[in-house]
Amino acid sequence: MTVAVRSFAKINLGLYIGAARADGYHDLRTVYQTIALHDVIRVSVGRGSGIAILCKDPRVPLDSSNTCYRMVVRVLDELGAKGRVSIEIEKRLPVRGGLGAASSNAVATMVALELALRKRLSGTARLRIAAEVGSDLPLFLVGGTALGVGRGEEVYPLADLPSLPTVVVMPEVGVSTPQAFADWDALTASGAELRSAGRTNASASTRAVAGREQLTRPLASDRLFEVGCALSAWLSGSPNTGAPAKGGSRAGSLLLDLVRTGIENDFERVVFPQYPELRDIKGALERAGSRYASLSGSGSTLYGLFRSPADAAKAASRLRKQGLKAVATRTLTRQQYWKKSLVVVR
Numbered sequence: 064m065t066v067a068v069r070s071f072a073k074i075n076l077g078l079y080i081g082a083a084r085a086d087g088y089h090d091l092r093t094v095y096q097t098i099a100l101h102d103v104i105r106v107s108v109g110r111g112s113g114i115a116i117l118c119k120d121p122r123v124p125l126d127s128s129n130t131c132y133r134m135v136v137r138v139l140d141e142l143g144a145k146g147r148v149s150i151e152i153e154k155r156l157p158v159r160g161g162l163g164a165a166s167s168n169a170v171a172t173m174v175a176l177e178l179a180l181r182k183r184l185s186g187t188a189r190l191r192i193a194a195e196v197g198s199d200l201p202l203f204l205v206g207g208t209a210l211g212v213g214r215g216e217e218v219y220p221l222a223d224l225p226s227l228p229t230v231v232v233m234p235e236v237g238v239s240t241p242q243a244f245a246d247w248d249a250l251t252a253s254g255a256e257l258r259s260a261g262r263t264n265a266s267a268s269t270r271a272v273a274g275r276e277q278l279t280r281p282l283a284s285d286r287l288f289e290v291g292c293a294l295s296a297w298l299s300g301s302p303n304t305g306a307p308a309k310g311g312s313r314a315g316s317l318l319l320d321l322v323r324t325g326i327e328n329d330f331e332r333v334v335f336p337q338y339p340e341l342r343d344i345k346g347a348l349e350r351a352g353s354r355y356a357s358l359s360g361s362g363s364t365l366y367g368l369f370r371s372p373a374d375a376a377k378a379a380s381r382l383r384k385q386g387l388k389a390v391a392t393r394t395l396t397r398q399q400y401w402k403k404s405l406v407v408v409r
């Protein structure tokens with residue numbers, strides 16, 4: 064039996080990076096949001112043993128370094144199951160694009176493998192295994208709008224945002240996430256972090272202190288705490304940066320609130336200087352009418368949120384005329400995520 068499962072992408076609505084931890088990871092705060100763009104994962108189990116990965120995209124590794132491979136090993140072990148497992152990855156999402164595709168593929172593999180084996184993991188085992196395979200996996204066991212803390216693996220379902228019209232732009236370039244974190248460390252060590260944390264109006268004396276003292280652990284966590292407060296104010300509909308928008312749809316007012324909260328993705332500060340074309344794409348999304356535009360994760364994908372599906376479609380077409388790979392889509396609520404995830408069971 065082959066089980067086919069949709070493997071949806073995510074975007075990050077704001078992402079704040081704290082200090083490097085002793086284990087080499089970084090504490091972070093982010094709001095994950097699943098979107099309708101997806102790959103398709105087909106899993107089948109036969110007699111024998113071994114794991115085979117099939118994918119036409121040459122950028123996808125077919126060996127044990129693939130997150131899907133690592134997932135199969137753990138799931139078989141946990142369930143005490145045996146068999147030859149084949150995984151076919153129909154790649155539509157960008158590789159190393161900041162949409163969490165590899166992580167989503169691994170969670171889709173887990174779901175499909177359980178169905179193919181007709182065995183079930185407990186909820187706790189699923190979350191544990193997901194977090195072991197990578198920081199971005201557990202969010203795909205939740206779906207919809209979710210708060211990510213810790214190294215991103217600790218996820219909490221939030222009240223879902225309504226389905227928002229979205230345009231996703233997928234540039235050719237791929238960004239390495241570990242490298243982007245290392246670049247962030249270099250930036251914070253140079254004191255530039257404090258300058259920006261106080262934002263552009265930091266005084267000369269603050270800048271001098273920042274340069275000397277570097278970013279300390281308590282300072283980084285203070286910042287994450289403030290961000291957590293701003294995010295929770297925004298999500299509860301009463302931003303501390305101004306009165307909630309009057310009139311208009313709930314989605315429209317949430318978008319305005321989001322902009323007012325000044326929600327940001329820290330990765331833009333290390334990725335944009337290296338890939339100036341990505342900053343230009345963010346500008347192009349804004350000029351095409353997005354209410355909020357940002358890099359997703361460490362990039363290279365950028366997205367824009369729009370007021371209506373018609374606005375999103377118009378913007379995507381305008382961006383395509385500029386030679387960009389732009390697609391109009393929408394965000395998925397938790398219910399939509401789970402309802403749509405299973406495609407075919409045959």
Ligand code: C5P
Nearest residue numbers: 087088089197198199214215240241244
């Ligand atoms: O957990 P995952 O395998 O997705 O992380 C890939 C790499 O990204 C890690 O090895 C680490 O270098 C970096 N990372 C980090 N802090 C995080 C998540 C990932 O430094 N919160």
